[in-house]
Amino acid sequence: MKKRKIIISLALIFSILTVFVVGENRASALSKYGSSGSEVTRIQQKLNSLGYYNGPVDGIYGTKTKDAVIAFQKSCGLTPDGVAGSKTLTYLGLSSSSNNYGYTQSEIELLARTISAESRGEPYEGQVAVGAVILNRIEHPSFPNTLAGVVYQSGAFSCMDDGQINEPVHETSKRAAIDALNGWDPSGGAIYYYNPVTATSKWIRSRPIMVTIGSHVFCS
Numbered sequence: 001m002k003k004r005k006i007i008i009s010l011a012l013i014f015s016i017l018t019v020f021v022v023g024e025n026r027a028s029a030l031s032k033y034g035s036s037g038s039e040v041t042r043i044q045q046k047l048n049s050l051g052y053y054n055g056p057v058d059g060i061y062g063t064k065t066k067d068a069v070i071a072f073q074k075s076c077g078l079t080p081d082g083v084a085g086s087k088t089l090t091y092l093g094l095s096s097s098s099n100n101y102g103y104t105q106s107e108i109e110l111l112a113r114t115i116s117a118e119s120r121g122e123p124y125e126g127q128v129a130v131g132a133v134i135l136n137r138i139e140h141p142s143f144p145n146t147l148a149g150v151v152y153q154s155g156a157f158s159c160m161d162d163g164q165i166n167e168p169v170h171e172t173s174k175r176a177a178i179d180a181l182n183g184w185d186p187s188g189g190a191i192y193y194y195n196p197v198t199a200t201s202k203w204i205r206s207r208p209i210m211v212t213i214g215s216h217v218f219c220s
Helices: 002-028 038-049 063-076 086-092 105-119 124-139 147-151 171-181
Strands: 192-194 209-213 216-219
Touching (some): 038 063, 038 086, 063 086, 105 124, 105 147, 124 147, 124 171, 124 216
Antiparallel strands (some): 209 216
């Protein structure tokens, strides 16, 4: 009986230690103020490329890095807590599982080509937003449920009519396609966008506006 109690006690201690270690590992997987290491370096590099961070890329999660993360989180509609958790890393395209898009390479290239043709010269965030609109349409019941179906839908994108779709693809649009596939949606869930300077459709101007980025208005 005594031996059994000892075995049970040891099992309980082992269970507690396991939970503690797992908790510690999960906590350490989050980069936050005071963290350091290669993941922080990657976060700083990505935020720098997106225009949110202009401090030193030194792998140290200081005030500038935290402020940049908060600014990025606000732009994505995430909780602006300054902590680079799993969702923030996914939006940054730094998640360990962020390469599982569910699309073929040719589809990803088509997305990048469309983004480039439709938003060449727009702010990077606006390019990602155009990509997000395309992906949002795939999930919306009013549109085709494939990427090619959405892109080639008659009258959907002016770049198909004016030949811009055949122009060389900008490098920024390739990155924007990946960021959109990673889940970053600066459009706020929009399924339409237009340039208010050139748009002539009264219908599109009647749509509820979600956000304006660069020269594009994004709406639902």
